[in-house]
Amino acid sequence: VKKCSLSGSWVNDLGSNMTIGAVNGDGNFEGSYHTAVSASPNEIKVSPLQGSMQRGTNQKGQPTFGFTVNWSFSDSITVFTGQCFVDNDGKEVLKTMWLLRSRVESINNDWKATRAGRNTFIRTG
Numbered sequence: 001v002k003k004c005s006l007s008g009s010w011v012n013d014l015g016s017n018m019t020i021g022a023v024n025g026d027g028n029f030e031g032s033y034h035t036a037v038s039a040s041p042n043e044i045k046v047s048p049l050q051g052s053m054q055r056g057t058n059q060k061g062q063p064t065f066g067f068t069v070n071w072s073f074s075d076s077i078t079v080f081t082g083q084c085f086v087d088n089d090g091k092e093v094l095k096t097m098w099l100l101r102s103r104v105e106s107i108n109n110d111w112k113a114t115r116a117g118r119n120t121f122i123r124t125g
């Protein structure tokens, strides 16, 4: 099976763009994320991401991964987790789920502080 690599540039179903650098020997990587959407009143800025992917030898080249985006323009954070697939046309697709934790003023508001969702990413360029 063609290997699926996370390095490079991706766009998701919301129009957000992400660029991931080289994956090091430990399976760790860094990159940047430019979200197309936000529920924050602040202007959206490119934000750093860091993550890891599984590189077990038993992988059929379709690794699982996780990464965290620290929203540089606000006091919130998103963790993505998913898997890199090669689809039937040989295209690489990242199927992910995410949790967005927003800062809330009081523990009484903790119940409404986490949003969850899914995103699919394909390569750009």
Ligand SMILES: O=C1N[C@H]2[C@H](CS[C@H]2CCCCC(=O)c2ccc3ccc4cccc5ccc2c3c45)N1
Pocket (backbone or CB within 6 Å): 012, 014, 016, 035, 036, 037, 038, 039, 040, 071, 073, 074, 075, 076, 078, 098, 100, 102, 103, 104, 117, 119
């Ligand atoms: O590509 C993708 N884009 C979206 C999905 C998952 S991540 C998400 C973008 C999140 C941007 C930060 C944000 O909305 C945000 C930032 C700061 C906030 C501060 C305070 C908040 C209080 C209540 C609710 C919020 C909801 C989102 C917030 C923030 C808050 N995929």
